[in-house]
Amino acid sequence: MTGGGSGLGRAICRRLAERGDHVVVADRDAPAAAATADDIVGGGGSAEPLVLDVVDTAAVEAAIAEVDARRPLGTVVNNAGIAATTPLLTTGIEEVDRIFAVNVRGAYVVLRAAARRMVPRGSGSIVNICSTSSFTASSSPMVAYDTSKAALRMMTAAAARELAPTGVRVNGVAPGTMDTPLMRGLLGEAGTAALSGSRIPAGRLGTTDEVAHAVAFLSSADASYVVGHVLVVDGGWLT
Ligand SMILES: NC(=O)c1ccc[n+]([C@@H]2O[C@H](COP(=O)([O-])OP(=O)(O)OC[C@H]3O[C@@H](n4cnc5c(N)ncnc54)[C@H](O)[C@@H]3O)[C@@H](O)[C@H]2O)c1
Numbered sequence: 001m002t003g004g005g006s007g008l009g010r011a012i013c014r015r016l017a018e019r020g021d022h023v024v025v026a027d028r029d030a031p032a033a034a035a036t037a038d039d040i041v042g043g044g045g046s047a048e049p050l051v052l053d054v055v056d057t058a059a060v061e062a063a064i065a066e067v068d069a070r071r072p073l074g075t076v077v078n079n080a081g082i083a084a085t086t087p088l089l090t091t092g093i094e095e096v097d098r099i100f101a102v103n104v105r106g107a108y109v110v111l112r113a114a115a116r117r118m119v120p121r122g123s124g125s126i127v128n129i130c131s132t133s134s135f136t137a138s139s140s141p142m143v144a145y146d147t148s149k150a151a152l153r154m155m156t157a158a159a160a161r162e163l164a165p166t167g168v169r170v171n172g173v174a175p176g177t178m179d180t181p182l183m184r185g186l187l188g189e190a191g192t193a194a195l196s197g198s199r200i201p202a203g204r205l206g207t208t209d210e211v212a213h214a215v216a217f218l219s220s221a222d223a224s225y226v227v228g229h230v231l232v233v234d235g236g237w238l239t
Contacts, residue, residue, distance in 0.1 A: 001025055002054050002110055003080030005032025007180030008129060010039075011208030012077055012215045017045030019216060021075065024067050028053040028080075054080045054106030064113040072121065075219040076114040078107040078152075079129040083145045085186055096144045103148035104155070111159055115168055122167035125219040128156045129211075130172040132234050139199070140186065153230055160228030169227050171218040176234025179205040202235030 001016070003009040005027035013023045017040040025040075025047055027033035033049035040047035052063050067073065081103045084095055111126055118124030133146040134153035153172060160170035177183055177195060183205070187195060196204050214231050217223055232238055 001077045001079060002052070002106070003027055003129075004036050005029045007182055008175060008178060008208050008211050009077075009079040010036045011212040012079060013037075013047065014040060014043075014045075015209065015212035015216050016075065016077075016219070017043075017047055019220075022046040022048075022071060024048055024050050026050040026052040026054075026063065026080075054110055055101045057109045060106075060109050061113045064110070064117065068117040073114055073117055073124060076110065076124070076126045077129065077215060077219075078110050078126065080106060081129065081149075081182075083142060083182060083186060085140045085142050086144075087141045088143050091144060099144045099148050100151075103145070104151045107152055108155060111155070111170070115159070115163055118168045119163065119166045124168045125223075126159070126168065126170045127215050127218050128152050128170070128172040128230075129215075130156065130174040130230050132174055132176045132232065132237050134172075134174050134230065135232070135238055139195075156230055157228045164227050169218075169223070171223070171226055171228065172230035173211055173214045173218065174230050174232045174234065175206060175211045176200065176232070176237040177205050178208060178211060180208060200235045200237055201239060204235065206233060206235055 001013050004013045004025035013025050013036050017023045025033045025036045030051045037047040037049040130153045131149040133149040137146050156170055156172040211233050214233050
């Protein structure tokens with residue numbers, strides 16, 4: 001589980017632990033990863049923190065190999081992601097590179113490393129946390145982020161197609177506007193309230209648990225014939 005130290009990632013870790021998974025909480029933020037793991041263990045679940053930056057390819061490959069050798073990977077969630085609202089005309093190319101390095105390249109490296117372990121066993125599930133931005137442009141200026149999440153949606157479909165014959169399933173979840181530190185940072189309180197009232201048919205932001213339930217479903221045996229699907233969890237936003 002990448003980006004497990006905060007927001008959606010923390011909720012997904014908790015949900016997977018509730019169903020009995022041992023959860024490896026990977027995050028580049030060490031205290032955040034430890035806090036999620038402690039929270040799970042304190043609640044009677046099984047978890048361990050792992051300090052990992054998905055931009056570091058060698059570290060990702062080593063960590064996945066080490067974790068898999070101890071306990072075969074069943075589910076891998078590509079959740080680590082970053083965003084920025086900057087107008088196109090003033091966005092520095094370094095910012096575009098940073099967003100793509102985490103949201104696209106990092107996800108690819110994690111997916112590939114996990115698949116290399118799962119394919120020989122003929123089982124495993126990978127879930128990529130996409131976004132409604134994978135389908136439609138954000139109302140805020142977020143060209144680099146939106147483009148990265150559209151790429152992640154296609155990575156989900158293409159990898160799912162290639163890996164399906166091996167028994168490894170790849171799917172995605174596309175959250176709309178969820179109540180997390182990332183989203184509050186982007187929108188602010190006033191923006192959050194305005195958005196909830198005007199653009200979201202359900203009339204509110206989503207909860208992190210609502211995304212976690214979707215991940216739990218896609219990575220369960222209940223979804224054994226669901227391949228390459230990106231499940232939208234957005235309170236009706238895309239309608
Ligand atoms: N919050 C939303 O409304 C929303 C909507 C759509 C999609 N998403 C996606 O969901 C995912 C999680 O978002 P969130 O709102 O929980 O964000 P968040 O900022 O609350 O948490 C992201 C976590 O990822 C970690 N992280 C960032 N870069 C990393 C890296 N290079 N390596 C390892 N860990 C890294 C951070 O330390 C943090 O703990 C992201 O991919 C985001 O794009 C969020």
